[in-house]
Amino acid sequence: MTDKDKKIKTExxxxxxxLYGKDRSSLLPVLQEFxxxxxxxxxxxxxxxxxxxxxxxxxxxxxxxxxxxxYDKPRGKHTIxxxxxxxxxxxxxxxxxxxxxxxxxxxxxxxxxxxxITIEYVNCIGLCDRSPSMLVDEKVYEKINPHNAEAxxxxxx
Amino acid sequence: MMTFxxxxxxxxxxxxxxxxxxxxxxxxxxGRNEILAELKESGLKGxxxxxxxxxxxxxxxxxxxxxxxxxxxxxDEGEPGTFKDRVLLTEYPELVLEGMIIAGYVIGAKEGIxxxxxxxxxxxxFLESKIEYMRKYGFFGKNILGEQGFDFEIKIRLGxxxxxxxxxxxxxxxLEGYRGExxxxxxxxxxxxxxxxxxxxxxVETLASVPHIITKGGEWYKKFGTDKSxxxxxxxxxxxxxxxxxYELQWxxxxxxxxxxxxxxxxxxxxVGGASGVxxxxxxxxxxxSYEETATGGSIMIFDKSRSMxxxxxxxxxxxxxxxxxxxxxxxxxxxxLLEGVNMIEKNDYTLEYIDKLKELGETMKIASxxxxxxxxxxxxxxxxxxxxxxxxSKN
Numbered sequence: 001m002t003d004k005d006k007k008i009k010t011e012x013x014x015x016x017x018x019l020y021g022k023d024r025s026s027l028l029p030v031l032q033e034f035x036x037x038x039x040x041x042x043x044x045x046x047x048x049x050x051x052x053x054x055x056x057x058x059x060x061x062x063x064x065x066x067x068x069x070x071y072d073k074p075r076g077k078h079t080i081x082x083x084x085x086x087x088x089x090x091x092x093x094x095x096x097x098x099x100x101x102x103x104x105x106x107x108x109x110x111x112x113x114x115x116x117i118t119i120e121y122v123n124c125i126g127l128c129d130r131s132p133s134m135l136v137d138e139k140v141y142e143k144i145n146p147h148n149a150e151a152x153x154x155x156x157x
Numbered sequence: 158m159m160t161f162x163x164x165x166x167x168x169x170x171x172x173x174x175x176x177x178x179x180x181x182x183x184x185x186x187x188g189r190n191e192i193l194a195e196l197k198e199s200g201l202k203g204x205x206x207x208x209x210x211x212x213x214x215x216x217x218x219x220x221x222x223x224x225x226x227x228x229x230x231x232x233d234e235g236e237p238g239t240f241k242d243r244v245l246l247t248e249y250p251e252l253v254l255e256g257m258i259i260a261g262y263v264i265g266a267k268e269g270i271x272x273x274x275x276x277x278x279x280x281x282x283f284l285e286s287k288i289e290y291m292r293k294y295g296f297f298g299k300n301i302l303g304e305q306g307f308d309f310e311i312k313i314r315l316g317x318x319x320x321x322x323x324x325x326x327x328x329x330x331x332l333e334g335y336r337g338e339x340x341x342x343x344x345x346x347x348x349x350x351x352x353x354x355x356x357x358x359x360x361v362e363t364l365a366s367v368p369h370i371i372t373k374g375g376e377w378y379k380k381f382g383t384d385k386s387x388x389x390x391x392x393x394x395x396x397x398x399x400x401x402x403x404y405e406l407q408w409x410x411x412x413x414x415x416x417x418x419x420x421x422x423x424x425x426x427x428x429v430g431g432a433s434g435v436x437x438x439x440x441x442x443x444x445x446x447s448y449e450e451t452a453t454g455g456s457i458m459i460f461d462k463s464r465s466m467x468x469x470x471x472x473x474x475x476x477x478x479x480x481x482x483x484x485x486x487x488x489x490x491x492x493x494x495l496l497e498g499v500n501m502i503e504k505n506d507y508t509l510e511y512i513d514k515l516k517e518l519g520e521t522m523k524i525a526s527x528x529x530x531x532x533x534x535x536x537x538x539x540x541x542x543x544x545x546x547x548x549x550x551s552k553n
Contacts, residue, residue: 024335028315029315062336067319070318085238085476123235123480127240129393138278138279
């Protein structure tokens with residue numbers, strides 16, 4: 001990471017702490033907002049967030065490791081979260097997963113780490129009445145089949 | 158992107174006619190004690206599933222003396238098969254917000270927080286716009302509707318993908334910036350809650366019921382449901398049926414009646430109450446859904462005769478192994494052991510004696526686990542193995 005990148009991150013963290021308050025209870029919103037911008041929370045930034053909130057960096061790491069939607073490893077541009085609850089599984093999730101894995105691996109070919117798509121399997125996302133369902137970043141998609149999944153993927157590229 | 162239904166919903170309470178703001182106006186005119194009396198009369202109990210009387214919770218928090226108090230709306234709807242709060246928050250947000258304001262008025266809180274699960278982050282802007290819309294009518298800010306000293310604000314905080322945070326003390330830990338691990342109780346949040354201040358934590362559906370009770374009265378509300386389970390309940394119906402979705406029905410309905418309404422045919426099993434609930438077979442479909450017989454947070458997952466019950470059970474146990482917060486041993490280790498047992502059955506490499514031992518372990522987990530997660534996660538294990546033993550152990 002260049003000094004310039006570090007400076008940008010430190011300043012962004014400072015602005016978040018100003019917004020949410022220098023308080024332990026601001027930790028999750030700060031991490032969430034940081035991740036929204038930089039996709040994951042690197043070691044340098046964990047230290048900076050810890051300093052800005054006057055807590056130990058290991059506390060910051062502990063929080064990131066506890067919550068499924070916080071990451072300390074680099075991630076691609078988009079995250080597809082496919083629901084793996086039994087209702088979705090019984091209503092087309094298996095076919096959907098197979099299709100998405102194939103399409104996404106084609107998509108990711110020859111792409112830099114930064115522009116790749118990540119697929120994750122997550123617990124119930126509350127769309128069982130419209131299964132199979134998935135989240136693409138912060139958008140919800142319901143009743144997905146290979147046909148509309150193709151269109152969703154095209155939107156991402 | 159949001160999900161809306163095209164048809165207008167109908168139901169006895171939550172989906173009945175309502176004029177926004179009318180409950181808050183009435184609440185201020187009748188005063189705190191009268192509101193608590195109506196709530197008590199209504200018999201409203203917590204709709205997250207635990208069923209604690211709402212009036213008692215509010216009364217205890219109102220009685221606590223403190224500089225600050227909080228109203229928290231638990232919108233961390235994570236129980237597999239549950240989506241009623243999604244519907245309430247997208248189609249009836251005013252009801253939920255108004256319920257929170259009334260709670261703030263009764264307990265003397267000026268601050269409200271909605272803890273919204275991160276999977277629902279797409280609702281964030283929509284909900285914030287609703288708050289701003291209601292602000293225009295004087296429902297937020299200082300001296301609300303002209304009542305001197307009645308100030309209230311709501312902010313929305315997002316979860317980060319942890320089922321455990323639906324447990325109210327884990328939710329509070331999460332809001333305070335810690336891992337979502339439950340606290341020892343007592344002390345209860347009503348006196349030592351968020352940041353150590355008295356706090357009411359209510360489910361979305363509980364809060365949405367309040368405005369109807371205030372405007373129409375506890376006596377009216379009590380007419381619906383059964384003696385000990387008053388009012389209506391939202392059911393999140395999914396799985397093998399013609400019309401999955403959210404239904405508002407009265408407590409006391411039998412499973413068989415419900416299955417008919419949602420167009421379920423050829424039904425083999427119904428999982429009542431989500432992954433942490435119990436799985437019933439056809440001989441049990443005449444059971445009533447109520448706090449007295451089969452209590453539930455409202456998740457109804459229907460499986461027809463083509464489905465493998467072992468696959469269902471495996472899915473649930475994998476869920477619990479993943480979502481156990483790991484703080485207490487019975488839950489952390491117990492769920493892993495139960496899942497191992499399921500895998501052994503799947504490979505047809507087990508003894509019935511060992512499976513019985515695992516059921517005993519499940520009973521121990523129910524008693525020894527610290528919070529609701531480990532206390533209820535053995536439910537599907539025990540009920541599916543008991544109620545579908547012919548199918549599951551047929552290979553032996």
